[in-house]
Amino acid sequence: MRKPTLIASMVLIAGLGAFGPVVQAVEKTGDALEHSPSNGRRLVENDRVPADYQRADRAMKDWKQKKLEQPTKEQQWVQIDDKYLLIETVSGAIVKIVPATR
Numbered sequence: 001m002r003k004p005t006l007i008a009s010m011v012l013i014a015g016l017g018a019f020g021p022v023v024q025a026v027e028k029t030g031d032a033l034e035h036s037p038s039n040g041r042r043l044v045e046n047d048r049v050p051a052d053y054q055r056a057d058r059a060m061k062d063w064k065q066k067k068l069e070q071p072t073k074e075q076q077w078v079q080i081d082d083k084y085l086l087i088e089t090v091s092g093a094i095v096k097i098v099p100a101t102r
Contacts, residue, residue, distance in 0.1 A: 043083060048092040053078045060084070066101060
């Protein structure tokens with residue numbers, strides 16, 4: 001092998017080796033990003049919420065203080081992003097959507 005070709009090959013191999021840690025660092029940082037529970041989709045009435053929000057421990061306990069209507073026995077209020085959602089606990093269907101107050 002000629003000397004310029006050998007040097008070029010060594011530089012190329014060294015350069016590719018240097019990108020490995022950079023790519024791995026980007027992947028690890030990306031995993032730490034927090035995602036919205038709605039995954040960017042638009043929430044609409046009669047749509048379904050993720051199953052996690054149908055659990056009783058996700059129900060808003062302070063719905064009266066937020067001036068929200070009383071849920072029935074099969075309903076609960078949950079908050080997703082900047083909205084309060086009245087949902088059916090069995091099906092996960094959204095009954096009502098109210099903008100969240102600060």
